[in-house]
Structure formats: C-alpha cells, structure tokens
Amino acid sequence: MQLKPYARTLAVALSLAFVAGCSSSGGTQDGSMDGSRTGGAAGSGVAGSGQVSGSDMGNGSGQQADGRIPEQRTIYFEFDSDRIRSEFEPVLASHARYLRSNGNARVVLQGHTDERGTREYNMGLSERRARSVERFLSVQGVSPSQVEVVSYGEERPAARGQNEEAYAQNRRVVFAY
Known part of the structure; x- marks a missing residue:
C-alpha cells in the first residue's frame, strides 16, 4: 500500500506551509522574556499573568550586524503547545540568517x-516544540544537516518552582551552538 509515504509528504508540506504563513510582530533579542535586560534572577522577566511578552524589538530585525550568533537563544511556548509564538x-x-550565511555552523x-504532565508526554511535547523550530528554520532555507533536535522534557528546568512564573520559563526551546 503506497498511501503512507504520500500522507507523510502531505503532512510535512502542510506543516511547512503553516509555518511559512505565520506573521511576525515582536520579540526580544537579549534573551529576556519581557524585553528588559537583566542579569539577575531566573524569575525576572515574566509578566504578572505568567505570560511571556515581547514588547521590545530593538531594531526590529533580530539580526546581528556583524554576522555573530544571535544573542537571544531561547524561545518560549504556551502551556501544552508546540506552536511558535509570533513574537519569537x-x-x-535571525538564527536562520546566521545558519544560512555560515554553512559550517551547527545548532542543537x-x-x-x-513539570506538569507525565514524563513520556513531556518528552514528546518537548520534541514537538524543537521540531516546530526545525521546520521553521527549514522553510527559511537552513540545511537539515546543520540542525539536530534533542528532547529533554521536564528534566532540565530553567527555573525551579511550582508556579506559573517558573512554568513559563521552562516551556522553551534553546539554541545550542
């Protein structure tokens, strides 16, 4: 039965079309979650509602002027979601531009x-988050050989705690060059 390869191809094409059709309207370049540049505690940078905001875009492009690796290397997700938020x-x-212009660069x-959910579910969700970023980069022209996906689930939290502030910081994909 030859239907399965076609279904997989169709699913990938639809995913890429969806990611390509998304609009961009915000985000930060400095790694902070609310646009404030703080070198302080892990709990800083989260809006009172627990939502990650991205109101300070700097020059609006997110691109490093001198070809260096972009400063912001973490993007955040909503609860139980692998959808890339428009502000990121x-x-x-900017990471796609860097990778395209530096063909020898590799990123994990x-x-x-x-921590909410079972370990198995969280491993799958964290992989889906990283794969959605991988698809975005692919649509932007990044070679698949430059990208590797690793799923950590809940095993490496950025912030400790059982509150929305900590949860918001732990729902993420990190670019490791």
Whole structure:
C-alpha cells in the first residue's frame, strides 16, 4: 500500500506551509522574556499573568550586524503547545540568517517542558516544540544537516518552582551552538 509515504509528504508540506504563513510582530533579542535586560534572577522577566511578552524589538530585525550568533537563544511556548509564538519569529529568522550565511555552523535545538504532565508526554511535547523550530528554520532555507533536535522534557528546568512564573520559563526551546 503506497498511501503512507504520500500522507507523510502531505503532512510535512502542510506543516511547512503553516509555518511559512505565520506573521511576525515582536520579540526580544537579549534573551529576556519581557524585553528588559537583566542579569539577575531566573524569575525576572515574566509578566504578572505568567505570560511571556515581547514588547521590545530593538531594531526590529533580530539580526546581528556583524554576522555573530544571535544573542537571544531561547524561545518560549504556551502551556501544552508546540506552536511558535509570533513574537519569537524574528528571533528564529535571525538564527536562520546566521545558519544560512555560515554553512559550517551547527545548532542543537533543545526542547523543554514544565513539570506538569507525565514524563513520556513531556518528552514528546518537548520534541514537538524543537521540531516546530526545525521546520521553521527549514522553510527559511537552513540545511537539515546543520540542525539536530534533542528532547529533554521536564528534566532540565530553567527555573525551579511550582508556579506559573517558573512554568513559563521552562516551556522553551534553546539554541545550542
């Protein structure tokens, strides 16, 4: 039966079309979650509602002027979601530009979740998050040989705690060059 390869191809094509059709409208370049540049505690940078905001875009492009690796290397996700948030698309686009212009560069996309859910579910969710970033980069022209996906689930939290502030910081994909 030859239907399975076609279904897989169709699913990949639809995913890529969806990612390509997303619009960009915000984000930060400095790695902070709310646009404030703080070198302080892990709990800083989360809005009072526990939502990650991205109101300070700097120059609006997210691209390093001198060809260096982009400064912001973490993007964040909503609860139980692998959908790339529009405020992080400029960050992903800057990483894509860097990778396209540096063909020998390699990146590991490290997927993470908060502690809610089973270990098995969180491993799958963190992989889906990293794969959605991988698809975005692919649509932007990054070679698949430059990208590796690793799923950590809930095993490497960025912030300790059982509150929305900690959970929001743990739902992430990290670019490791």
